[in-house]
Amino acid sequence: MIKKRIFYIRRIAILVYIIAIILLLLGFTDRMSFKPGGVLLMAALFPIGVMCHEKLQGYIFTAWVLMCASVAMFYPQAFIEWGGFRLELMIIPLTQIIMFGMGTTLNISDFTRIVKSPLPVFLGVLMQFCMMPIIAYFVGELFGFDGEIAAGIILIGSVSGGVASNVMVYLAKGNVPLSVTMTFASTMVAPLTTPFLMSFFAGTYVAIDPVQMMLSIFNMIIVPLVAGLVVHEILYSKESWARSSHKLMLIAAGFSALLLLLVWVGGEMLGSIHGGVILGSGLIAIVTLTKLVLNNLFKISNNWMDRLLPLISMIAICTIITVIIAQTHDVLMSVGITLLLAAIVHNGLGYFLGFWGSRFFGRVFGSLAYRFGLREENESMINEAESRTIAIEVGMQNGGMATGLAIDVLQSHVAALAPNLFGTWMNISGSMLANYWAQRPIEYSEGEEIKDNAVISSDKVAKEKII
Numbered sequence: 001m002i003k004k005r006i007f008y009i010r011r012i013a014i015l016v017y018i019i020a021i022i023l024l025l026l027g028f029t030d031r032m033s034f035k036p037g038g039v040l041l042m043a044a045l046f047p048i049g050v051m052c053h054e055k056l057q058g059y060i061f062t063a064w065v066l067m068c069a070s071v072a073m074f075y076p077q078a079f080i081e082w083g084g085f086r087l088e089l090m091i092i093p094l095t096q097i098i099m100f101g102m103g104t105t106l107n108i109s110d111f112t113r114i115v116k117s118p119l120p121v122f123l124g125v126l127m128q129f130c131m132m133p134i135i136a137y138f139v140g141e142l143f144g145f146d147g148e149i150a151a152g153i154i155l156i157g158s159v160s161g162g163v164a165s166n167v168m169v170y171l172a173k174g175n176v177p178l179s180v181t182m183t184f185a186s187t188m189v190a191p192l193t194t195p196f197l198m199s200f201f202a203g204t205y206v207a208i209d210p211v212q213m214m215l216s217i218f219n220m221i222i223v224p225l226v227a228g229l230v231v232h233e234i235l236y237s238k239e240s241w242a243r244s245s246h247k248l249m250l251i252a253a254g255f256s257a258l259l260l261l262l263v264w265v266g267g268e269m270l271g272s273i274h275g276g277v278i279l280g281s282g283l284i285a286i287v288t289l290t291k292l293v294l295n296n297l298f299k300i301s302n303n304w305m306d307r308l309l310p311l312i313s314m315i316a317i318c319t320i321i322t323v324i325i326a327q328t329h330d331v332l333m334s335v336g337i338t339l340l341l342a343a344i345v346h347n348g349l350g351y352f353l354g355f356w357g358s359r360f361f362g363r364v365f366g367s368l369a370y371r372f373g374l375r376e377e378n379e380s381m382i383n384e385a386e387s388r389t390i391a392i393e394v395g396m397q398n399g400g401m402a403t404g405l406a407i408d409v410l411q412s413h414v415a416a417l418a419p420n421l422f423g424t425w426m427n428i429s430g431s432m433l434a435n436y437w438a439q440r441p442i443e444y445s446e447g448e449e450i451k452d453n454a455v456i457s458s459d460k461v462a463k464e465k466i467i
Contacts, residue, residue: 061164061167061314061431062427062428062431064314064318065318065321065424065427065428066428068318068319068321069321069322069325069424071322072321072323072325072326072329073325073329075326076325076327076329077326079323079325079326079327080327087323087326088323088327088407090319090320091320091323091324091403091404091407091416092220092275092404092408093275093279094316094319094320095220095221095316095320095400095401095403095404096219096220096221096223096224096275096276096279096280097224097283097312097313097316098163098313098400099163099187099220099221099224099225099228099401100224100225100227100228100231100279100280100283101163101228101309101310101312101313102163102183102187103224103225103226103227103228103231103232104228104229104231104232104235104309105166105180105228105232106180106184106225106228106229106232107232107233107236114181114185119362119365119382120175120178120358120382120386120389120390121178121181121182121185123357123358123361123362123382123390124182124186124354124358124389124390124393125182125185125186125189127353127354127357127358127390128160128161128186128354128393128394129158129186129193131349131350131353131354131357131394132157132158132346132350132394132397133154133157133197134157135157135346135349135350136153136154136156136157136158136201136346137153137154137157137201139153139342139345139346140153140154140342142342142345143338143339143341143342144338145335145338145339145342146205147206147414148206148412148414148415149331149335149339149417149418150202150205151198151202151205151206151410151412151415152402152406152412152414152416152417152418152419153342153346153418154197154198154201154202155194155198155202155402155405155406155410155415155418155419156346156397156399156418156422156423157197157346157397158193158194158197158198158201158402159190159194159397159398159401159402159405159419160183160186160189160194160221160397160398160401161182161183161186161187161393161394161396161397161398162183162397162398162399162400162423162426163183163313163398163400164317164396164426164427164430165179165183165392165396165430166180166183167434168392168396168430168431168433168434169388169389169392169393169434170434171431171434171435171437171438172389172392172433172434172437172438173388173437173442174385174386174388174392174437175385175386175388176389178386178389179389179392179393182390182393183393184225186393187221187222187225187398190217190221191217191218191221191222192214194213194214194405195208195210195213195214195217196210198213206410206412206415209409212272213405213409215272215273216272216404216405216408217401217405218276219272219273219274219275219276220276220401220404220405220408221398221401222276223273223276223277223279223280224276224279224280224283226280227281227283227284230280230284231283231284231287231288234248234251234284234287234288234291235287235291245292248288248291248292249292252288252289252292255281255282255284255285255288256285258277258281259278259281259282262274262278262281263278316400317399317400317427320400320420321420324403324413324416324417324420325420325421327416328413328414328416328417328420332417332421336421339417339418339421340421340425342418343418343421343422343425343426344425344429346422347395347422347425347426347429348395348429350391350396350397351392351394351395351429351433353394354387354390354391354392354393354394355387355388355390358382358386358387358390358391359380359382359384359387361382362380362381362382362383362386363380365381365382366378366379366380366381369381383442384442385442388437388442391433392430392433392434395426395429395430395433396426396430397419397422397423397426399419399420399423399424399426402416402419402422402423403416403420403423406419
């Protein structure tokens with residue numbers, strides 16, 4: 001009886017979100033006259049319907065993104081200012097929180113993995129920063145964009161890999177440790193590569209200050225990432241100090257004192273990275289105190305962080321999308337379809353070239369290694385799981401980072417529109433590609449299978465730490 005009820009609930013859920021999609025499409029094309037509230041109700045039912053269906057649960061985040069975008073499209077004025085506070089001011093702190101969450105998923109093995117298996121990491125990061133900016137430039141030219149919109153397209157192509165890629169790689173049965181390492185590596189080189197690429201490709205569209213952009217990346221990306229690394233050690237280290245209440249109290253007190261000092265002296269001490277250090281110090285102090293309370297008083301393990309941060313990151317991403325769409329509503333209405341097509345082309349080429357480029361170069365390097373006697377067999381140095389990982393890492397950029405740079409450095413909501421829309425589409429396409437690959441198991445030779453089983457085993461542990 002219970003199974004039968006669940007069956008009917010899922011069928012009703014399917015009907016609900018199909019109706020929601022139809023109404024939303026009719027609303028955006030003005031082929032049906034109705035109040036926006038009706039469409040918003042159906043948009044709200046859409047993620048609920050997805051959550052109720054077992055096979056579509058991999059698209060839950062995508063459903064919430066679509067709902068938030070729909071709300072911002074119909075009620076843009078509601079997300080511009082609240083009580084005199086301009087909501088756009090939340091974009092940079094939210095981006096910092098997302099990067100802090102990414103840092104908490106990293107540990108020292110992510111550094112050593114680059115040394116142990118450099119080729120997939122090097123190849124993926126190289127393709128990301130070489131192909132995606134060039135594709136972005138020509139996509140902007142192809143669709144006739146110029147000025148701030150063209151600069152925004154190049155910006156999203158010039159930033160590091162997105163944090164959501166780690167989730168997509170897990171769903172796609174790729175190599176999660178490689179994904180985390182590639183995201184980390186591309187993020188760490190972004191302060192140098194992104195300003196250079198923007199100056200080279202977008203300098204004719206808008207004024208670019210490479211030094212200011214580099215400092216903004218440090219403040220918005222690197223400093224919160226390092227703070228997350230510190231928190232990871234505090235939460236998960238097996239050393240005695242990480243279990244000592246007295247030492248944890250000293251750590252919390254130290255970072256609290258640093259926070260108060262930075263607030264007191266203002267921005268004079270650290271300059272452009274002042275805000276990032278303030279946020280990072282505060283988060284480290286809060287997490288340390290929370291660990292003290294939960295572990296000692298309530299005997300709760302540290303996995304509360306693994307459950308909380310993905311939710312916070314999802315809320316942050318949805319909030320950024322909502323605010324930017326609301327801020328650029330009029331521009332989006334005029335170029336939205338064309339810009340969406342540009343996003344599809346840019347993102348699709350990233351997936352395609354990332355996958356097949358890694359397959360090609362893996363075979364080339366494997367043949368060279370065999371010819372020079374470095375390998376016993378003439379086989380590819382990159383397997384399919386690694387190629388899936390590289391494809392997703394190359395195709396999915398850090399939309400939050402690009403949006404934050406557009407607001408902080410370019411001082412342009414219009415420039416932020418392309419990263420925001422591209423980022424929204426990447427989450428949709430990434431979940432679609434991941435679920436497609438998830439239905440197609442990878443076939444390995446006997447040696448590769450043993451190797452990959454070890455990767456899958458580590459993935460099960462890594463799943464709990466992915467953002």
